[in-house]
Amino acid sequence: MTDTLRVGIVGLSAERGWAAHAHVPAIRAVEGIELVGGCASSPESSAKAAVAHGLDRVYDTAEELAGSDDVDLVVITVKVSRHRELVEAALTAGKAVLCEWPLGNGLSEAQELASRATDAGVPHFVGLQVLSAPFIAHLGDVVRSGEIGEILSTSILASGSTWGPKIASDQIYLLDPAEGATMLTIPMGHTLAGVEAVLGNVTSVQATTAVRRPTAVESPDGRVHERGTPDQIAVMGTLGSGIPMVVHYRGGMSRATNFHWEINGTLGDIVVTGVHGHMQMGMVRIAIASRDDQKLHPLPTPGEYERVHGLPETTPAYVVAHSYEQLVHGLHAGTKTLPDFADGVRHHRLLSAIEHAAATGTLTPVEPPARNGLHS
Template sequence: MSSPHQTPIGVGIVGLSARRGWASQAHLPALQQLDGFELRALSASSAESARQASEKYGVAQFFGTAGELAAADGVDLVVVTVKVPHHREIIQSALAAGKMVLSEWPLGNGTAEAEELATAAAERKLRTFTGLQARSAPLVRYLRDLVADGYVGEVLSTSLVASGGSWGAVFSEDGAYLLDRANGATMLTIPFGHTLDALTMVLGDVGKVTTVTATRHREVRDPQTSRVFRPNVADQVVFGGGLSSGAVASVHYRGGQSRGTNFHWEINGTDGDLVITGDTGHLQVGEFSIAGAHGSDAELSRLTVPERYFDPALQGLRGTPAYNVGAAYAQIQRDLTEGGSEVPDFAHAARHHRLLDRIERTAEHA
């Protein structure tokens, strides 16, 4: 696929708000730290919102629509950071304008949309990237290398239990769209989806699948307004399966937060064990630690991620949600310069959508 080689890469962000949002929390700080990118344009929910964001962040061009942004001169990469139901239309306009696209995950509102977008990008021979940034986390890349280098020997099994953070007994009204399955942004697609993608990066593809899902919080209350919502999305996902290596996997995601364990992932092998822990089930943004033991070790010891897994240009973002996004941007630049494909593209995203579909269908027929 074609790749522009000019530097810097001109970026236009769809959904950069002056008030709040993931774009301002993660994408903007990441781009500000990296050479090779230049934020040249933004669009927001209205022309006035875009003007306010332009003034706040010092972005030269601002637009009230994503289509205008995609058509703008100087924009090489369109970054899509809005809610999932709007992804398809925005990405289609960017592809039609011949622009590269980085879209937040999930790529589409369901597998059909993701496959449509992947096909459209392939037909136009355009480079695409998907925000599955757990793959860019230094800890996850180190973990992949530990396993590949034989730290645990042959992997026998892996087990993971985590909390979704959201999808519990209380929910803010401005995030209520996450409680409607029709919007494509659920506990299954977001924290479970991000983490499962990282798990397959480390341990291999999923083969056989068995799943149980349930909605245990049948009423959810906004603590600020006391408004009550009735979710139709699963807040319990129990996945079991076999990996391509023959190892057995089990994953349980629970809605809300636990007073006990909120992230615990074990990898058990013939010659060792690895344990990853953290305080959130969102592997793509949280802070996690690794402990391990192998060979004659009698007990687990803390393993420190070597400095070579960190990008010096992102030193100021370590410990923030922006770090992994920045690491993904840095890899995008290397992919474009060197012709690589380390960052997941739309074809990868469509495959991951299909896997989540298979998991969900298995639960429906259980």
Template structure:
């Protein structure tokens, strides 16, 4: 689906949640947009007029507001990007859509499946492009893995196993992320690092057919790293999922809260003709520093670097902002979708599909805990 672009010749972007004090929008979205051809950062929304002005001054943005309706109402803005906490997504996305603007919203799209379905339906009925920030599937290495599997590099896939660390949901938490401890806020280990990573796994290997789930909250209290006060945690800090994928391969995925002194991301795919192993420094596959290794016919494992054609954004341009690189690849797909009507980037409809898997996982875990 294409959209008319404003007369300035590039896609005008307004970011909701861009702050002069830093954060994900400043560290990932701004470098991605400013180092890609075809985008221009033209506006922002912050929590107050004062913080909006400070952010505008820092990032050289004239259109700086304290509410999304003013931003989305400007003709210069073609794409509204939502980068705030999950409980605020629904209202802000709906406002942008009501103003007739294309939207990119960080993952998770909604606080639960029902909100996500509502937002996807709102975008569909308005005929507006709407994208979700599941950028792990845009990463060159993940797209390369998908093609290796499809081309039979390891033969028939027999099984896959993945272990990941959530980073947050460990023994301590910083103030910015404390809200993720409350399951009701919809920004949990299940929805964020597990959600991003399972989206990449299913892109490479196919969806789950049969599934079995065990979850637990092993740490009921977490320490605020700044005040040392204890904060209750209701979100799961242990998630174990096993099952059968569409093609018959057996899958096992285990996420745990916090970080490990040992392994924080290890994904193996085993086939009849060889193996692939992806290792990284974080269970957040969407932003982890990763390395892919492969072996065929019993040969030694060797590093497998994606060919340059998989780089939708120039990797060399992000040496000082590595966490922005996968976001930049996602923006490159969005640019092509908006300009040419391709369907490369994950949409709100895809977000519904992924939320349904997470909902299925949550329901399976609930039914199992209820039987004990």
């Protein structure tokens, strides 16, 4: 690897998609890392993406990108159902790999990929970006400082946005459980990672899921599609220190509350609000009332938590850029700064426990981490 980490993105389109809107500006905002190429769904789309993003290198396939001597890190930003084959291509080429969350299409796939990555002996990371968000680091420090005393409970009410009555043509796959991209795995999964980073690991869950809107209308052509994944998910859980947790995600958007997270302590309360339930994108406001405070007041994130400058906090690239900054720093320092595939497996276990609890109606334990992770 050169002094500058050279990145190739699998799933880079010319205009649309998470890679174009979040990863590209994030990489370009971080020192010590460079976007050198990408590939899309076809050679023609790859060529268009290269032109749109000002890239000299065009790769027709993911295998060609992974095998290139000009690429140090392969970033996977495609549908979950293709994660395994594309991660394996990067590992076979002996390249470091960053795979967007979810790591695999279910727990079994994630375990397979973690085993393969360990055997390959290359750096591997999973894109739980919320763990790199400055506001999450600050919240964790505030909670651990005792500012609001002993934590009594925590609760979240959130909207999953996409899983509502209407759906865009390029998101129809989100209705298919076989694709692995659900309201549980994406917005709720990312948010639960943030909760654990601040308050500790979830140790047991009870859950109810439901499909309350059995169909979704495709926009703009009006075709009706059956919904195969829940649009209502309600979870009651317990954190390792005995803290009760309640989380309710609703598909679509609410005219009232779209993201509200409370942390209640013996000496005060913290409230995190946002425009939707995708906490991994940031765009939140935080307020606190502690000790003698009678009302909530803003709790801004201090500047020392911000490690990347030049990106507005209101853009999806802001939190992703902090992930890349930590990745570069960790590789150069030889330290663990981002969740790896083993951490991804542990988080898949939590989501699997929620699914089991909903299917069986039972209190379901969450298997503890096999080793110390970023927030074990």
